Amino acid sequence: MNEPEAVQSLAALAQNMRLRVFRSLVVAGPEGQTPGLLSEQLQVPAATLSFHLKELAHARLISQERDGRNLIYRANFDRMNALLGYLTEHCCQGESCSASPLNRESLPSTPTENRVSNSPLNVLFLCTHNSARSILAEAILNSIGKGQFKAFSAGSSPRENQKPNPLALTVLQQAGISTEGLHSKSWDDFAQPGAPAMDLIITVCDNAAGEVCPVWPGHPATAHWGYPDPSEVQGTDAERLEAFRVTLHAIKRRLDLLVSLPHERLESMALETTARTLARQA
Incomplete structure (x- = not known):
């Protein structure tokens, strides 16, 4: 690479969204992803996603292939590795060093990777009133x-x-949950400042998902x-209690x-894709 x-x-x-699109395709690996799945996972409109995919394709960071009626986008790993090689070429005056892209095991682990092995992942759940x-x-x-x-x-x-909400506390107690x-x-x-750093933030109501969030430390x-x-x-007290139990x-x-999930699905690059995939399950 020159x-x-x-x-x-x-x-x-x-650009924030383009970087997230590229990282999602890196996590997806050689199988790639369809635009529909990317749009759902990243919660980005299809037209906006299409623009970012074109920019990434123009830079040859991703490839596009038609599979029947579907388009499949994949990260161009050769291009990515060439970029890493260019950035680290002659690093440390040509001496062997831990920054080499071929020596990832010696690179410092990310905060999330450290947390997976040493301490729990911090997860913050958000809704409007924080009552249910x-x-x-x-x-x-x-x-x-x-403990994870x-x-x-x-x-x-x-x-x-x-x-x-008292009904939320009641169904938790009935389920044996503290x-x-x-x-x-x-x-x-x-x-x-001083608040615990979150690894994952999940909105559980549509109102909170559509609001402008604070700037979270650690991204x-x-x-x-x-x-x-x-x-x-x-409805009746029993019907209202049942609604909380169903939830x-x-x-x-x-x-x-x-x-x-296995630890590798909870590492920093995969965590967001993993959580958004679970949104379509259960």
Whole structure:
């Protein structure tokens, strides 16, 4: 690779969404992905995605192939490795060093990779009021996380003196899940200096997913797992309680899949794709 080609490649990657598209294709490997799947995983409109794919293809960072009625996009690993080689050529004055792209085992591990092996992954669940769905998700993951996950929850617009919905606490207790320490709080609490750094942020209601989020320290992976709001169900006390129980089981099914995944699916580059894939399951 020469200098103009390196500049072209780096320029194509110097945009948030294009970088996320490219990384998703890297994670997908040789099988590649369809535009529809990419659009769903990255939560980006098809027209916007098409523009970014064209820019990446023009820089020869990705390839396109038709498979029947589908288009398949793949990362151009030769081009990626050529860029890495150009950037690290003659590194350390030609001496052998840990920065070589061929010696990835000696590179410093990412924060998420360190956390996978040494401490839990921090997961923040968000909804509007932090009283029902996000509270359920926090409690469930802390219960089944097997020490690999530490769950938190917050709301985009919690009411003054907001507290967890009593029906949410009831179904958790009936399921044998601890409710100790559960309380409603604003998502701003997790954007402050000194707040625990999140590895994954999951919105569990459509309102929170559509709002402008704070700037999260560490640029965590994000995903949206939408669930109907059980607190909006009308009916008898038993019917309302059943709505919360149904929501609890729906959330738990997806979290059961998350905690059962192998470590490599939870590493930093794969975590966002993994979480967004789970949004289509269970």
